[in-house]
Amino acid sequence: MAIDPTHRGIYSAMDMDIREGGEIEAFYAGHQEPIADPIDWINAPPLPQNVLLTSVDKIINWSRRSSVWPVTFGLACCAIEMMCTAASRFDLARFGMEIFRASPRQADLMIVAGTLTWKMAPWLRRIYDQMPEPKWVLAMGACGTSGGIFKGSYSVLPGFNKVVPIDVYVPGCPPRPEALIKAVTDIHDKIEKMHPTRKAGE
Numbered sequence: 001m002a003i004d005p006t007h008r009g010i011y012s013a014m015d016m017d018i019r020e021g022g023e024i025e026a027f028y029a030g031h032q033e034p035i036a037d038p039i040d041w042i043n044a045p046p047l048p049q050n051v052l053l054t055s056v057d058k059i060i061n062w063s064r065r066s067s068v069w070p071v072t073f074g075l076a077c078c079a080i081e082m083m084c085t086a087a088s089r090f091d092l093a094r095f096g097m098e099i100f101r102a103s104p105r106q107a108d109l110m111i112v113a114g115t116l117t118w119k120m121a122p123w124l125r126r127i128y129d130q131m132p133e134p135k136w137v138l139a140m141g142a143c144g145t146s147g148g149i150f151k152g153s154y155s156v157l158p159g160f161n162k163v164v165p166i167d168v169y170v171p172g173c174p175p176r177p178e179a180l181i182k183a184v185t186d187i188h189d190k191i192e193k194m195h196p197t198r199k200a201g202e
C-alpha cells in the first residue's frame with residue numbers, strides 16, 4: 001500500500017510506538033496494587049439454603065424435556081416451516097432442541113413434516129422403530145392429520161397415525177413456526193407428566 005505523505009502522522013511507526021508506549025505506561029502505573037481475591041463464597045448462605053428437594057421422576061422429566069432432540073423427517077412443504085422454526089428468528093435452541101439428528105438412534109422426537117405417501121410409509125415406520133424409548137411423534141400439518149389436500153388420493157396416507165402413534169397434531173397448511181413451537185411445548189408438558197421410575201401398570 002502506498003503511504004500518503006500528507007498523512008504521515010497516521011502512518012508513522014514511531015508515532016504509533018510512542019502512543020502505544022504511553023498507554024502501556026499509564027496502565028502499568030494504574031496496576032501496582034494487587035486486586036483483592038474474590039471471597040464471596042466464604043459468605044455464602046449455609047448448606048440448608050442451598051439444598052433443593054425434589055423427586056427422581058421430576059429430575060428425569062426435567063432433563064428429558066430440556067433436551068429433546070428431533071430426528072429430521074421433512075417430507076414436503078411443511079418441512080420449510082420446520083427448518084424456519086429451527087433457524088435464528090424462532091430459535092428452537094431456546095428449548096434445548098437445536099440439534100436435529102440425522103440418526104434415529106440419537107433422537108427422541110420425530111417431527112413428521114409433510115405429505116406421507118404409502119411408498120414412503122414403511123421407511124417412516126422403520127425410522128420410528130429404530131428410535132430408542134422413550135420417544136414422541138409430532139404430526140405437522142393438515143397432511144399429517146388427515147391427508148390434507150391429498151385426502152382420498154390413492155397414494156397419500158389419510159393421517160400419519162396409520163403407521164405411527166402421534167403425540168401431538170399441529171393444524172395448518174402449513175402451520176406457522178409459532179404453531180410448531182406450541183406443539184413442542186405440549187410435548188414438554190406430556191414429558192413432565194411421565195413417571196419414569198414406575199413400571200407400567202404401577
Ligand code: SF4
Pocket residue numbers: 076077078079113114115140141142143144148149172173174175
Ligand atoms: S399440510 Fe400443506 S404445507 Fe404441509 S405438507 Fe401438506 S400440503 Fe404441504
